[in-house]
Amino acid sequence: MLDELDRALIHALHIDGRASFTQLAAVLEVSPQTVSRRYERLREQAALRVVGLPDPQLTGHEQWLLRLTAEPETALDLAHALVRRADTSWVYLTGGGTEIVAVLETPLGMAHGHSLLLHELPPSVGLTAVSAHHLLHTYLGWRTPWRMSANALTARQQRMLVGARPPERHDQVQLSPADHALLDALRRDGRAGVAELAVDTGWSPATVSRRLDHLRACGTVFFDIEIDPALLGGSVRALLWMAAAPAHLDEVATALAGHDELAFVAHTTGPTNLVAHALCPDTAALYQYLTHGLGAVKAIRTLETAPVLRTLKAVGPIRPPGPPGRRG
Template sequence: MSLDQLDTAIVHALDVDGRATYARIGSVLGVSTQTVARRCRRLRDTAGLRVIGLPDPEQAGLTRWLLRITAAPAGARGLADSLVRRGDTQWVKLVSGGTEIFAIVNATDDGDSARAMLLHDLPRTASVHAVRAHCLLHSYFGGPSAWRGRRDSLDEAQQAELTEPQPRMPFAQIRPLHAGDGPLLTALQRDGRASHVELAQATGWSQATVAHRLAELRSAGSIYFDLEIDAAEYGVRTHAMLWLAVEPAHLDTVARELAEHPEVAFVGAITGPSNLMVNALCGTPAELHAYLVTRIGRIDGIRGVETTPVLRTLKASSPIPDRRRSHP
C-alpha cells in the first residue's frame, strides 16, 4: 500500500491532535466524517495506524534506559519477544544482523524493575552475550515531537483549526499524575482514541470524571498523544540507530542541530562513550550514506559515529504491544 494525499493529510491531522474527532478532521480536510473513519480503519489494518496516550516521563517519575543486548543468533528473537511482553518496555528492535536487540525500559524512581532486569533477569539468560545500558539524560526530539516526514501535508491554518484549545486551569488546582491514574493511562496506552464511555469502563469512573481528568492532564502536559504507523508507507526503507561520541562542550549545540534534520525521528543525550543517540530514517542505504557524509560528517564536535541498522521493529512507542500487527 502507498499513502495518497488524503491519507497523509489524515495522519498529519492525528499527529496534531490524536483525539480529534473524525468530524473535525473531515471539516478541515473538506471530506465527510464517513470518509475519514473509513480511511482510518484501512490505515489501521494495512499500515498499523494507532494513536496512543503516554505520560510525560518526568512527571510520571520515570527514568528511561536504552539497552543494547548482544545475543546468540538462535536466541535473539525469543529474547526480543520476551522484552516485547513486558509492560515497562518500548521500541524493541532487532538490529545489527539480528544478533543485537535494542529496547527502551521505563523504570520508576525506585529503579527496582530496571535493576532486576540488568542484574538478575538478563544475566541468567543463556543466549545473552553482553548488555550495554545507557541512561537517557535528556530528550531533544521525539515523543511529543513527531517525525517531520509525516507532518508536511497540512498548512498552518489547518493545523491551527485542528488544535483544540485545552481549558485553562490554575496550575495549583491541577492534581499531578498519581497511582490512581494507572487504569486511565493503561487504557490510553492501548488506544489513545478510546471514547469516554470506554475509558469510564476501564477506570470505574463516571464519564464526567474521565472527561475532567483527561482535560486536566492534557492541560498540565502530563500526558501526550503519539502516533504509530509503518514508516515504510512514507518511503522509509533504511532505518538506523546512530551512536555519536560528541565533545561535551558541543553536545547541546550538536543535538539541537540534529533535531532540525528531516531524517531524524529521535535525538537523546545518554550516558556512556557514545553520549548522543539518534534514530535516523532514510529511503535507501545510499541516502543514509549521503546523510552521514554530507550532514553528520560536517558538524563540528562529533568525534565518532557507530551505525547500527534496524532490521525489524517488534514493539513501538506504546508499552502495550499491538497484537493485531507486527511492525516491520
C-alpha cells in the first residue's frame, strides 16, 4: 500500500521527473536518504519509472490509435509483436482478449502511416479486423497526469518544484542524431545521469546538461511517470469509445477532462470521435461512473466500453536488463 509520503513523491516526480533527491527532500521535508529509499522501493514494488518523452508535434510526428482484432490463439502473439516495436506505446489487450489497442507514432504527413505497421507484422498473427484513429487533439493525458496520481502536494510544494525550472515554451526544434540518441535514452530512463547520457550521445556531460535544459525549455521533451494504477485506485480499467456531435465535441471533451475517473481524453477520427481511459477502484465504481458520471453528459450520443485486461506496454520501451540510472 502507498502512504502519504509515497503519494507525495509520485506527485513531485510528475512535476519534475529529473529533480534530484536533495530537491525532492526539501519539498517533502524529509532527508535525501529517505527519498532515495522510497524511490527505490516504488521502483521495485510499484513498477515506478520516470520516462522522458518527445512532444510529437514539436518533433514532426503524429499519433494513431489502432484497434486490431485477431484470432483467439494468435491475439497475444500479435500484442507482443507490437510491444517489440520502437514506434508503439500503450499496448493493451482488451475486450474478450482478442482485441489489441496500441498507439503508433509516425512521421508527420506520412499518408496512411498505420498501414506500414500492418505490412511489417508477421503473417502468422491472424488479423481479422483493423481500425485506425488519428489522434487529433489530446484534452487529458501525456503532459497532464491522471488527477488521482498527482493530488498529494500542497500549492506551495508544487511551486517549489515548478519555480526551479525555467518557463516552458513550445517551439519547433531541429533535432540532430545526437538529440535523437538523447531522447531514446530518456525514454528508457528519464532519470539517467548526465554521465550515462553523455555515453549515449557522444557529448560531454556539460553539453548534455545544456542541451537537455534547452529541449525542456522549448517543450520538446517532457517527463511522465509509469506506475501500477491499481495502487492509486485504478484496479478496474476500461477504454471508452464515444461519439458526440461536432458542435458539442469540444464542450464534451473539456468536461470529461475534469472527471477524476479519467486518465486520458482525446479527439480522434473514425466512427467514434472521442476516446477516454477510465480507471476505477472496482466494477461497482465503473458502473456508477458510466451511469451517473458519463450519464450526466447529455451530448454523448454513443458509448462503447472495452475493459482493459492487460497492459503489455506503457509509454516507455521495454525495460532493458540491468539497473537503471539514478539522479541523486
